[in-house]
Protein backbone atom coordinates (compact mmCIF):
# COMPACT_ATOMS: atom_id res chain seq x y z
CA UNK A 1 0.00 0.00 0.00
CA UNK A 2 1.32 3.43 -0.96
CA UNK A 3 -0.47 6.60 0.12
CA UNK A 4 -0.08 9.91 -1.69
CA UNK A 5 -1.51 12.68 0.47
CA UNK A 6 -2.45 15.97 -1.13
CA UNK A 7 -3.68 19.20 0.33
CA UNK A 8 -5.66 19.97 -2.82
CA UNK A 9 -6.15 18.61 -6.31
CA UNK A 10 -8.82 18.81 -9.01
CA UNK A 11 -10.01 15.23 -8.49
CA UNK A 12 -8.18 12.31 -6.91
CA UNK A 13 -9.44 10.07 -9.75
CA UNK A 14 -7.93 12.43 -12.33
CA UNK A 15 -4.69 12.77 -10.34
CA UNK A 16 -4.28 9.00 -10.11
CA UNK A 17 -5.02 8.51 -13.81
CA UNK A 18 -2.41 11.16 -14.76
CA UNK A 19 0.13 9.52 -12.48
CA UNK A 20 -0.55 6.14 -14.09
CA UNK A 21 0.33 7.62 -17.47
CA UNK A 22 3.66 8.88 -16.17
CA UNK A 23 4.91 5.93 -14.14
CA UNK A 24 4.11 2.38 -13.23
CA UNK A 25 2.31 2.30 -9.90
CA UNK A 26 1.94 -0.50 -7.41
CA UNK A 27 -1.41 -2.10 -6.72
CA UNK A 28 -3.38 -0.40 -3.96
CA UNK A 29 -1.80 3.01 -4.51
CA UNK A 30 -4.01 5.50 -2.67
CA UNK A 31 -4.41 9.18 -3.49
CA UNK A 32 -6.15 11.15 -0.77
CA UNK A 33 -6.89 14.88 -0.79
CA UNK A 34 -8.20 17.36 1.78
CA UNK A 35 -9.85 19.34 -1.00
CA UNK A 36 -10.96 18.60 -4.55
CA UNK A 37 -11.59 21.58 -6.78
CA UNK A 38 -13.30 19.42 -9.41
CA UNK A 39 -14.63 16.45 -7.45
CA UNK A 40 -16.54 14.27 -9.86
CA UNK A 41 -19.64 12.19 -9.23
CA UNK A 42 -21.55 9.69 -11.33
CA UNK A 43 -23.21 10.67 -14.60
CA UNK A 44 -21.22 13.91 -14.91
CA UNK A 45 -22.31 15.32 -11.54
CA UNK A 46 -20.10 17.29 -9.15
CA UNK A 47 -18.96 15.85 -5.81
CA UNK A 48 -18.78 18.58 -3.18
CA UNK A 49 -16.93 18.20 0.08
CA UNK A 50 -15.90 20.72 2.77
CA UNK A 51 -12.13 21.20 3.10
CA UNK A 52 -10.50 18.67 5.43
CA UNK A 53 -13.78 17.35 6.84
CA UNK A 54 -14.36 14.27 4.73
CA UNK A 55 -12.58 11.38 3.12
CA UNK A 56 -12.07 11.82 -0.63
CA UNK A 57 -9.68 9.30 -2.13
CA UNK A 58 -8.95 7.04 -5.08
CA UNK A 59 -7.34 3.62 -5.17
CA UNK A 60 -5.62 1.85 -8.04
CA UNK A 61 -6.51 -1.82 -8.34
CA UNK A 62 -5.10 -3.92 -11.15
CA UNK A 63 -7.33 -6.79 -12.11
CA UNK A 64 -7.31 -9.57 -14.65
CA UNK A 65 -10.20 -9.10 -17.02
CA UNK A 66 -10.96 -12.85 -16.89
CA UNK A 67 -11.59 -12.65 -13.17
CA UNK A 68 -14.14 -9.92 -13.78
CA UNK A 69 -16.00 -11.26 -16.79
CA UNK A 70 -19.18 -10.09 -15.08
CA UNK A 71 -18.73 -6.33 -15.55
CA UNK A 72 -20.79 -5.45 -12.51
CA UNK A 73 -18.75 -7.62 -10.13
CA UNK A 74 -16.21 -4.89 -9.49
CA UNK A 75 -18.98 -2.51 -8.50
CA UNK A 76 -20.44 -5.15 -6.17
CA UNK A 77 -17.03 -5.80 -4.63
CA UNK A 78 -16.39 -2.12 -3.87
CA UNK A 79 -19.92 -1.40 -2.64
CA UNK A 80 -19.69 -4.32 -0.20
CA UNK A 81 -16.26 -3.21 1.03
CA UNK A 82 -17.65 0.23 1.84
CA UNK A 83 -20.78 -1.28 3.37
CA UNK A 84 -18.68 -3.57 5.60
CA UNK A 85 -16.34 -0.76 6.67
CA UNK A 86 -19.30 1.35 7.76
CA UNK A 87 -20.98 -1.64 9.40
CA UNK A 88 -17.84 -2.14 11.52
CA UNK A 89 -18.25 1.43 12.77
CA UNK A 90 -21.82 0.69 13.86
CA UNK A 91 -23.48 3.02 11.34
CA UNK A 92 -27.19 2.10 11.51
CA UNK A 93 -29.63 1.09 8.75
CA UNK A 94 -27.03 0.69 6.03
CA UNK A 95 -28.17 -0.06 2.50
CA UNK A 96 -26.65 0.04 -0.98
CA UNK A 97 -28.76 2.05 -3.37
CA UNK A 98 -28.23 0.67 -6.89
CA UNK A 99 -25.73 0.92 -8.37
CA UNK A 100 -23.40 2.07 -5.58
CA UNK A 101 -24.66 4.82 -3.29
CA UNK A 102 -24.26 3.94 0.35
CA UNK A 103 -27.16 5.07 2.53
CA UNK A 104 -27.86 5.18 6.23
CA UNK A 105 -31.65 5.20 6.45
CA UNK A 106 -32.67 7.40 3.52
CA UNK A 107 -29.53 9.55 3.53
CA UNK A 108 -26.54 9.15 1.26
CA UNK A 109 -23.26 9.10 3.16
CA UNK A 110 -20.89 7.72 0.54
CA UNK A 111 -20.53 7.82 -3.24
CA UNK A 112 -18.35 5.67 -5.50
CA UNK A 113 -16.97 6.45 -8.95
CA UNK A 114 -15.18 3.59 -10.71
CA UNK A 115 -13.22 4.28 -13.89
CA UNK A 116 -11.62 1.38 -15.73
CA UNK A 117 -8.64 1.66 -18.02
CA UNK A 118 -7.55 -1.26 -20.19
CA UNK A 119 -3.84 -1.96 -19.83
CA UNK A 120 -2.96 -4.65 -22.33
CA UNK A 121 -5.46 -7.24 -23.48
CA UNK A 122 -5.84 -9.07 -20.16
CA UNK A 123 -5.37 -6.45 -17.49
CA UNK A 124 -7.65 -3.68 -16.32
CA UNK A 125 -6.43 -0.84 -14.15
CA UNK A 126 -9.36 0.27 -12.10
CA UNK A 127 -9.42 3.69 -10.49
CA UNK A 128 -11.84 3.47 -7.59
CA UNK A 129 -12.91 6.86 -6.27
CA UNK A 130 -14.65 7.02 -2.92
CA UNK A 131 -16.19 10.06 -1.26
CA UNK A 132 -17.31 9.51 2.33
CA UNK A 133 -19.05 12.26 4.29
CA UNK A 134 -17.36 12.10 7.66
CA UNK A 135 -17.24 15.25 9.82
CA UNK A 136 -19.18 17.72 7.66
CA UNK A 137 -22.29 18.99 9.44
CA UNK A 138 -24.15 21.05 6.84
CA UNK A 139 -25.27 19.95 3.39
CA UNK A 140 -27.12 22.97 2.07
CA UNK A 141 -29.65 22.15 -0.63
CA UNK A 142 -29.04 18.40 -0.27
CA UNK A 143 -31.93 17.05 1.84
CA UNK A 144 -31.06 13.36 1.58
CA UNK A 145 -27.37 13.62 2.41
CA UNK A 146 -25.74 13.01 5.78
CA UNK A 147 -22.38 12.31 7.41
CA UNK A 148 -20.97 9.93 10.00
CA UNK A 149 -20.80 12.81 12.50
CA UNK A 150 -24.44 13.78 12.02
CA UNK A 151 -25.51 10.16 12.41
CA UNK A 152 -23.24 9.08 15.28
CA UNK A 153 -22.85 12.42 17.11
CA UNK A 154 -19.05 12.26 17.24
CA UNK A 155 -16.01 13.22 15.20
CA UNK A 156 -14.13 10.51 13.27
CA UNK A 157 -10.42 10.28 12.55
CA UNK A 158 -9.89 10.37 8.78
CA UNK A 159 -6.64 8.38 8.85
CA UNK A 160 -8.22 5.58 10.85
CA UNK A 161 -11.05 5.45 8.31
CA UNK A 162 -8.63 5.26 5.39
CA UNK A 163 -6.93 2.19 6.89
CA UNK A 164 -10.29 0.64 7.61
CA UNK A 165 -11.26 1.07 3.96
CA UNK A 166 -7.92 -0.37 2.82
CA UNK A 167 -8.53 -3.51 4.91
CA UNK A 168 -12.11 -3.94 3.74
CA UNK A 169 -11.20 -3.44 0.08
CA UNK A 170 -8.50 -6.11 0.37
CA UNK A 171 -10.94 -8.48 2.07
CA UNK A 172 -13.61 -7.91 -0.54
CA UNK A 173 -11.24 -8.75 -3.42
CA UNK A 174 -10.13 -11.90 -1.59
CA UNK A 175 -13.74 -12.85 -1.01
CA UNK A 176 -14.35 -12.98 -4.77
CA UNK A 177 -11.56 -15.56 -5.06
CA UNK A 178 -12.67 -17.56 -2.05
CA UNK A 179 -16.43 -17.45 -2.33
CA UNK A 180 -17.12 -16.60 -5.96
CA UNK A 181 -19.15 -14.11 -7.92
CA UNK A 182 -22.52 -15.70 -7.09
CA UNK A 183 -21.97 -15.28 -3.37
CA UNK A 184 -20.95 -11.65 -3.85
CA UNK A 185 -24.03 -10.90 -5.93
CA UNK A 186 -26.36 -12.56 -3.40
CA UNK A 187 -24.78 -10.55 -0.58
CA UNK A 188 -25.10 -7.32 -2.58
CA UNK A 189 -28.77 -8.02 -3.27
CA UNK A 190 -29.40 -8.77 0.40
CA UNK A 191 -28.43 -5.18 1.28
CA UNK A 192 -30.06 -3.49 -1.72
CA UNK A 193 -32.13 -0.42 -0.86
CA UNK A 194 -35.91 -0.92 -1.33
CA UNK A 195 -35.57 -4.48 -2.59
CA UNK A 196 -39.02 -6.11 -2.86
CA UNK A 197 -40.70 -2.93 -1.63
CA UNK A 198 -43.14 -0.86 -3.69
CA UNK A 199 -40.97 1.91 -5.16
CA UNK A 200 -41.42 4.95 -7.38
CA UNK A 201 -39.10 5.50 -10.34
CA UNK A 202 -38.57 8.23 -12.87
CA UNK A 203 -38.00 7.19 -16.49
CA UNK A 204 -36.12 9.02 -19.25
CA UNK A 205 -39.37 10.72 -20.37
CA UNK A 206 -39.72 12.24 -16.89
CA UNK A 207 -42.79 10.15 -16.07
CA UNK A 208 -43.11 8.40 -12.73
CA UNK A 209 -43.94 4.73 -12.45
CA UNK A 210 -44.24 2.11 -9.74
CA UNK A 211 -42.36 -1.16 -9.43
CA UNK A 212 -40.56 -3.63 -7.18
CA UNK A 213 -36.77 -4.02 -7.29
CA UNK A 214 -35.93 -7.74 -7.57
CA UNK A 215 -32.15 -7.64 -7.99
CA UNK A 216 -29.43 -6.89 -10.52
CA UNK A 217 -28.52 -8.71 -13.73
CA UNK A 218 -24.96 -9.90 -14.44
CA UNK A 219 -24.58 -6.80 -16.60
CA UNK A 220 -25.53 -4.65 -13.62
CA UNK A 221 -28.97 -3.67 -14.83
CA UNK A 222 -31.67 -3.14 -12.23
CA UNK A 223 -34.34 -5.84 -12.45
CA UNK A 224 -37.78 -4.46 -11.70
CA UNK A 225 -41.26 -6.00 -11.63
CA UNK A 226 -43.71 -3.51 -13.08
CA UNK A 227 -47.50 -3.52 -12.99
CA UNK A 228 -49.17 -6.65 -14.42
CA UNK A 229 -46.10 -8.65 -13.37
CA UNK A 230 -44.02 -7.41 -16.31
CA UNK A 231 -40.28 -7.91 -15.65
CA UNK A 232 -37.94 -5.29 -17.03
CA UNK A 233 -34.25 -4.45 -16.77
CA UNK A 234 -32.99 -0.87 -16.72
CA UNK A 235 -29.56 0.67 -17.03
CA UNK A 236 -28.44 3.75 -15.10
CA UNK A 237 -29.40 6.19 -17.83
CA UNK A 238 -32.91 4.80 -18.14
CA UNK A 239 -34.18 5.03 -14.59
CA UNK A 240 -33.77 6.78 -11.27
CA UNK A 241 -35.20 5.51 -8.03
CA UNK A 242 -37.03 8.26 -6.18
CA UNK A 243 -38.36 6.44 -3.10
Ligand code: BTN
Nearest residue numbers: 011039040041042111112129131
Ligand atom coordinates in the same frame (compact mmCIF):
# COMPACT_ATOMS: atom_id res chain seq x y z
C1 BTN B 1 -21.31 9.72 -6.78
O1 BTN B 1 -21.79 10.51 -7.60
O2 BTN B 1 -22.00 9.22 -5.90
C2 BTN B 1 -19.86 9.34 -6.85
C3 BTN B 1 -19.01 10.28 -6.04
C4 BTN B 1 -17.55 9.91 -6.03
C5 BTN B 1 -16.72 10.95 -5.34
C6 BTN B 1 -15.30 10.53 -5.17
S1 BTN B 1 -14.40 11.62 -4.12
C7 BTN B 1 -12.90 10.88 -4.56
C8 BTN B 1 -12.97 10.57 -6.05
N1 BTN B 1 -12.54 11.70 -6.84
C9 BTN B 1 -13.54 12.21 -7.56
O3 BTN B 1 -13.43 13.21 -8.32
N2 BTN B 1 -14.66 11.54 -7.34
C10 BTN B 1 -14.46 10.43 -6.43
